[in-house]
Amino acid sequence: MVSDLQPLLEVQDMKTVFKTRSGLLEAVDGVSFSISKGETVAIVGESGSGKSVSALSILRLLENNGSVTSGKILFNDFNLKDIGPDEIRKIRGNEIAMIFQDPMTCLDPVYTIGDQIMETIKIHEDLSKREYRVRALELLRLVGLPDPETRIDAFPHQLSGGQRQRVMIAIALACKPKLIIADEPTTALDVTVQAQIMQLLKDLQAxxxxxxxxxxxxxxxxxxxxxxxxxxxxxxxxxxxxVRELFEQPQHPYTAALMRSIPRIETNKNQRLQTIKGNVPNLKELPTGCRFHPRCLLATEKCRNEEPPLFDAGDGRLSKCWTADPTLQVKREIMTAFDEEQLDNFERNLHLVEGQPLLDVKDIKKYFPITKGILSRTIGHVRAVDGVSINIHKGETLGLVGESGCGKSTVGRLITGLIKSTAGEVIFEGTNLAHANRSKMKQIRKKIQFVFQDPYSSLNPRMTILDIIGEPLEVHQIAKGTRKQERVAELLEIVGLSRNDMHKFPHQFSGGQRQRISIARALATEPELLICDEAVSALDVSVQAQILNLLKDLQIKMGLSYLFISHDLNVVKYVSDRIAVMYLGEIVEVADAETLFENPFHPYAKALISAVPIPDPTMEPDRIILKGEIPSPSNPPSGCKFHTRCPVAMDICRNKKPELKEITDRHIVSCHLY
Structure with a gap:
């Protein structure tokens, strides 16, 4: 809630330039905005748009080759652009603080979290040693970190992702700043933790x-x-x-395109997602005229030749588009243009044959030993996967959802044989993988492929795309020489890239293009099952829409089946036929996608679905905030593993483990309530 209309920070025509070997790059070009006390201003856009650079420019946290060359950054009558290093250090952390995207890379691994919070306070305030620790404990309680008296002496690696983000917020709040800059503070978090962090920021703001x-x-x-x-x-x-007017009636085609590319819970899964063609332009090769015109549905000759100014669109709204120019009489509803764009529905998946199983996982377990001492004696086990049973039919997509650490990715790796299971069976097309000989396993591995979360770390930076995609063709003796090159060219075209790209290296592609390359490599062996492990979680919404459309097209053309692992429930709902909900190594509910979202049975599934952010500012979410953290898989609770966080837990939940039972047709739940 805005409590003061007087601007606290005013950015006027800010330009940020980076010196490179090929010349000067203007990463931020004339950005202007203001923010008042108690207000929240969001800066949105695709990767490469200049969001983070704009935020870093305010606090002068740019790399050595970057600088703010012109404009004003007015804060408390100071122009932050012109003050010296000593003066800006007094403001950083004290009056303006920053929460970074990845807390693990921002927290020092060799210092306790208490030391790192106290360090911020010591820079700006002179207190006794005891007072520093008392203040650090107060901050940890304020951000809701469980057991702060113990955790204050913990190291960053001993905390979960959500706990580390809470520590980052505690550091940002250490000196009670007037302004917090939060750079993607919830992007890497589960929906439940994200809901907690958003509520925490709202409470602290109030x-x-x-x-x-x-x-x-x-x-x-x-x-x-x-x-x-x-x-x-x-x-x-x-x-x-x-915010409300922006969502109701966007004034710029780019804003409208971003909104239309999001899969929502109510989105028809047979409807193709709207995409934005092309990519954000390279700063070295900016287009003439309006910078968005090569990707715009409404682009005219004027857009191609003349750059529009930032027009006043009324009611304090601004739009850098010729459609907002009152003198040209070209004003039209931006969203209407997107409604008029014809989007084909996906064909019915003819490969999906009921009762024809492809994969059957039975009571699979994976326990990692905990060792201690010089002799590495086993003193316990981490129960990463503790009795999971799922099945996938030909042509079907099974979504696997749950919080980080619940064992989703481990299940995917067990199915592919990347790690060996402790117990249980994986049966693929009637063959038990545990009993298959080496020759049979090689044949099966051709048919089960993996698409990893981070395409850049899964692609060898020293190999060309031809070698990366061609490697599985040679390993499985599918194609060599000229035939391999032809097949790689075909695969690149299947995933929407050019055959001319095969001689490039991974660093020459965008994130979305690298994910397409990962998919092309997975398709090289003509698989029947693709395991997609958070395959779109690191992508912009526009690129995410392209990849989801591609996966659905490939499924229809090639009869693929997917195990789609993700914590983004909007995406899982859109892409999946059935969804399995996982908690602390166990499946707690399985149902058709529509059924699960309309009528979830398990309290954990209800909490997950309620935590999904809704891209509609007029709707007040009815959220179930889960208390506490996920218990340790090395020492799980007795009875139902969810009872320590369950809002409706009964005595029987604490003592007796519920069985996974079919409650209604194809709706399976593990809960004592049913």
Whole structure:
């Protein structure tokens, strides 16, 4: 809630330039916005648009080759652009603090979290040693970290992702700053933890009147958190608006395109997602005229030749588009143009044959030993997967959801044989993988392929795309020489890339293109089952829509089956036929996608679905906030593993483990309530 209309921070025509070997790159070109006390302003856009650079420019946290060359950054009558290093250090952490995207890389692994919180306070305040520790404990309690008296002496690696993000927020709040800049603070978090962090930021804002600049590409988070929105594209502001008006009637085609590319819970799974063609332009090769015109549905000759100014669209709204020019009489409803664009529905998947199983996983377990001492004696086990049973039919997509650490990715690796199971069976096309000989396993591995979360770390940076995609062709003796090159060219075209790309290296592609290359490599052996492990979680919404459309097209053309592992429930709902919900190594509910979202049975599934951010600022989410953290898989609770966090737990839940039973047709639940 905005409590003071007087600007706390005012950015005027800010330009940020980086010196490179090939010349100067203008990463931020004339960005202007303001924020008042108690207000939340969101900066949104695709990767490479200049969101994070704009935020870092305010605090002068740019790399050595970057600098703010012109404009003003006015804070408390100071122009932060012109003050010296000593003066800006007094402001950082004290009056303006920053929460970074990845807490693990920002927290020092050799210092306790208590030391790192106290360090921030010591820079700006002179207190006794005891007072520093008392203040650090108060901050950890304030951000809701469980057992702060013990955790204050813990190291970053001993905390979960959500706990580390809470520590980052505690550090940011250490000196009660007037402004917090949060750079993608919830992107890597589960929906349940994300809901907790968003509620925490709201509570702290209400308590201290802190202003928040929220840098994100998650429009669901924007709808829930922001008062005003600044949309940036290729280093420029293309739209500014009140959050409600922006979602109801966007004024710029780029904003409208971003909104239309999001899969929502209500999205028809047979409807193709709207995509934005092309990519954010390279800063070295910016197009003439409007920078968005090569990707715009409404582009005219004027857009190609003349760059539009930032027009006043009324009611304090701004739009950098010729459609907003009142003198040209070309004003039209931006969203209407997208409604008029013909999007084909996906064909019915003829490969999906009921009762024809492809994969059957029976009571599979994976226990990792905990060792201690010089002799590495086993003193316990981490029960990463503790009796999972799932099945996938030919042509079907099974979604696997749950919080980080529940064992989703381990299940995927057990199915492919990347790690050996402790117990249980994996049966693929009637063959038990545990009893298959080496020759049979090689044949099966051709038919089961993996698409990893981070395409850049899974692609060898020293190999060309021809060698990367061609490697499985040679390993499985499918093609060599000229035939291999022809097959790689075919695979690149199947995933929407050019055959001319095969001689390039991974670093020469965008994130979405690298994910397409990963999919092409997985398709090289003509598999029947693809395991997609968070395959779209690191992508912008526009690129995510392209990849989801591609996966659905490939499924129809090639009869593929998918195990789709993700914590983004909007995406899972859109892409899946059935969904399995996993908690602490066990399956707690399995149902058809529509059924699960309309009528979830298990309290954990209800909490997950309620935590999904809704990209509609008019809707007030009815959220179930789970208390506490996931118990340790090395020492899980007795009875139902969820009872320590369950809002409706009974005495029987604490003592007796519930069985996985079919409650209604194809709806299976493990809960004493049923």
């Amino acid at each position: 308590q201290f009147g802190t202003a928040i600049i929220l840098v994100t590409h998650d429009l669901g988070v924007v709808a829930e958190m922001a008062d005003r929105v600044v949309v940036v594209y290729a280093g420029q502001v293309v739209e500014q608006s009140n």
